Amino acid sequence: IHASLSGKADGQQSSFCHCERASSHLWSSLNVSGATCDPALNHVVQLLTCDLLLSLRTALWQKQAGASQALGETYQASGTELAGFQRDLGSLRRLAHSFRPAYRKVFLHEATVRLMAGASPTRTHQLLEHSLRRRTAQNTKHGEVDAWPGQRERATAILLACRHLPLSFLSSPGQRAVLLAEAARTLEKVGDRRSCNDCQQMIVKLGGGTAIAAS
Incomplete structure (x- = not known):
């Protein structure tokens, strides 16, 4: 993670691969019955994992966007980056249906993926306002x-x-x-x-x- 956020290309790719593997495990855990486990504990771990994955994906994108901006260029996330983020966002939405603390994080990450995709800022601003008003x-x-x-x-x-x-x-x-x-x-x-x-x-x-x- 340190290497990826320090701007090293091989570190960024390695972190992205780790994200993809963790994302797959997270999705699998959301599809496993919790009958033999503590559902509350499962939800906490799943939320921590999901939020960490989305935050790391955001940090990787912002690092590349910042480097492009320094060169006077505009960086837009690749289809692979967006697909990975959307998959984890889907996991967060699914978790939010049964675990209320996950719900307040959905707006922030929905706004982030719109920024990554270069979508219209009007709706993005509205989503960010949910987090800004919440406190x-x-x-x-x-x-x-x-x-x-x-x-x-x-x-x-x-x-x-x-x-x-x-x-x-x-x-x-x-x-x-x-x-x-x-x-x-x-x-x-x-x-x-x-x-x-x-x-x-x-x-x-x-x-x-x-x-x-x-x-």
């Missing part, structure tokens, strides 16, 4: 403790929106910097240093070289 709704209804499970999705949605959506869909640079600082704090708390650094780099660009403290 406020939970705070109002259930309190701060119950809000935590959705904060990582919100942080990731902020990062994706600020990085990939057209400027016409986004708020002013100052507001974007505040949102990115919030996302950086959340991602740092959950141990996602790479995404946290991405937020900080975007804040620096928005501030013309001056970072806004994410603390």
Whole structure:
């Protein structure tokens, strides 16, 4: 994984192959009866696996997209990349039918695959809004403790929106910097240093070289 995210082509291909194998095992596990197992534990493991696979596929795509952008080019995911992502997204949707915690992750990953495919940004923005609004709704209804499970999705949605959506869909640079600082704090708390650094780099660009403290 480290090699793949460091930009090494052989590492990226190796990680993609690992994703494909894990994806196949995940799909098989979703089709096995849980009569002899603990269904709740199965669902937790399946969700963790599915979310990890989708997050890794996203990271691999963003690494290649970033490299292309640096060259002034536009990178669009290949059919193979999209097929793998769609398969894991299908697993997540299926899991969401019987395991509620999986449902809140569906919108974020649906938005991601649209970004990968270069689809119309209008619907993509609407899907990201589900993750962006979720924390406020939970705070109002259930309190701060119950809000935590959705904060990582919100942080990731902020990062994706600020990085990939057209400027016409986004708020002013100052507001974007505040949102990115919030996302950086959340991602740092959950141990996602790479995404946290991405937020900080975007804040620096928005501030013309001056970072806004994410603390």
